[in-house]
Amino acid sequence: MSFVESDERQALRAAVSSLAARYGPAYYREKARSGKYLSELWTEAGELGYLGVNLPEEYGGGGGGIGDLAAVLEELSAAGCPTLMAVVSPAICGTVLSRFGTPEQQRRWLPGIASGRQIFAFAITEPDAGSNAHNITTTARPDGDGWVLSGRKTFISGVDVADAVLVVARTEDAGSGRLRPALFVVPTGTPGFEAQRIPMDLVSPDHQFGLFFDDVRLPSDSLVGEPESGMLQLFAGLNPERIMAAALSSGSARFALDRAVEYAGQREVWGVPIGAHQGLAHPLAQIKVEVELARLMTGKAAFLYDSADAATVRAASVDAGEAANMAKYAAAEANVRAVDQAVQTLGGNGFASEFGLGAAIVTARLGRIAPVSREMVLNFVAQHSLGLPKSY
Template sequence: MNTFTEPEERQELRRQVAKLAAKYGRDYFAGKARAGEKTTDLWLEIGKNGYLGINVPEEYGGGGGGIGDVAAVCEELAAQGCPLLLMVVSPAICGTIISRYGTEEQKQRWLPGICDGTGTMAFAITEPDAGTNTHNITTTARRDGDGWVLTGQKVWISGVDEAQNVLVVARAEDARTGKVKPVLFVVPTDAEGFTANPIPMELVSPEKQFQVFIDDVRLPADALVGDEDGGLVQLFAGLNPERIMAAAFSLGLARYALDRATAYAKERAVFGQPIGAHQAIAHPLAQSHIEIELARLMNQKAAALFDAGDEMAAGEAANMAKYAAAEAACDAVDRAVQTHGGNGASQEYGIAGLLVATRVGRIAPVSREMILNFVSMHSLGLPKSY
């Protein structure tokens, strides 16, 4: 088998997802966003066709595939102008963690809805005062009889208004050592004491961001996902897929922008020939094609390592893929705008709006600076700088 080419099954998956997404397209997505509406019909059709939970085991309604498969779905949706941020969160982060660490009852309760789109789950880790430093989160979980009580707040939580539940990262005190440890809880969005306020954004997207307040939210014992002493291992089971999916999201947007720019450069004629004949236009677009393909290859490697169970190598590759994809996307969109000239700023051509969408990829879910810190320390063996 050619290890540098995806299996035929995944290539066919890409073709089918692209075909489905093309029925909707960028005009549909942008129209929903500007009208303040949701892309629920697209989301449910993806689920109905089995693409949404393709990484979840078959016995819970999924496709039995790996993170590489669901990343391919995410990328192809974005490449058709329909980037669905909750693909990163619900099936990839929450679906992976629950599949790996949930009890049989928890899997039966939550995974089918994640797979068919009717039980979307958000993910809450970031806090206003902790930022990138997840060791400093202050959302606490304390025992209360047979259950738990959660208190704290989260910020930049995607899609709370579309989710039935949120997988919340909290910290609890270890009764034996007195030290705090990360713990994971599934919290219903309609739970008493749980409130979410939308954050006004410059980014025009159907998917909203929220600040979440958790005020003495009482949870039953079976809201706890995984071993309460499992620590960071359980958390990072979701964070490596998050990086792989973020890279796929950026790559899809980069491909969309490059496709639009290339088509325009072939059609737009100035000085007697298409502008794509000029190296000032052609070379930047060619450069973007190279950058996108390099990032796609690294993401393919990251997904393969993760699906093979090599967490350490997957973490390094996922960080590098996410970095490379975000850079490639920002460059591709900037070059696409430049290729379109004045038309690049118009709603008609739909390129300028991607400037903000791709720029966020350099910040979330982990900043480019933290990835450089990771590579400096873990890949190169340099002293820790923070």
């Protein structure tokens, strides 16, 4: 692992940053407030190949790793255009399908995901399961030559723009009778599939939905991989989710810090820029340190994950999982502090639409909760990194 990114990675960052700058925070806010998605930016990013940098070249991707896609999302976020669907569609769903999908599933879905022309949502969270995925009650039972899916999900991002949803359900093991996780591709137009938008105070172009599966009939080829590989597929998808969440938070923290530094260098009180006062300079400097540390851990997590192939992903999941969880935790905390200090630096202007920081207070706070709460991250570190007894 190198602490200096390759020339190719740096060029990718520069290109994405240039693209996102043409849209910027004003574009993002207009879309969020009007209830629309970042369709123009998403489409152009897909056409330029940025959304599929982590996917196989044979399906239109760039042949890179999750570290490349994390760089894309970080630069989008740093330019004021974060999007959760970059976490969900190419990172989680694209990774799972490229590693475990059948050849037909890969041919059908991966080119669209790589180009951005097709978007996947990911459905694991349930109202009564919380952080305990073992309590998932959505089930899929064999029926003739297909499956019947029943259950519900909640807080599922981007279903309004998705062509299909990768659903985590449970199937019965024929030998033991025990339920085990399995993943299914469910096109959003499938009969019996219903999505209801959840009203949120969060101002974001990425909307949240509750999903209902009322005996949804699926063909046999909707099952991803083999029934017994469901847990392995989750390992393959959830670590990229945490890495991408860290990239989004790190980029968003950079955006807030840049706004604060620019303002502190220009705004004068008593004849000098307010950034000359240590009461503002030191907190901003501390945030710079915290953001860079979070970025380093994100890079480490991506390196560990990308170093493992499909055959060794289970063995690598512990090391990559530790780094991915730590990166997500560190970046979320840095983002909350960055936005808070940026608003404090700007004073009343911190809530003015011109500067785009007011709405970021809520979105930054979301990073402490999703895709995994900081308490569950600390549980993971306490148990797996420190060897303490499991507390839940």
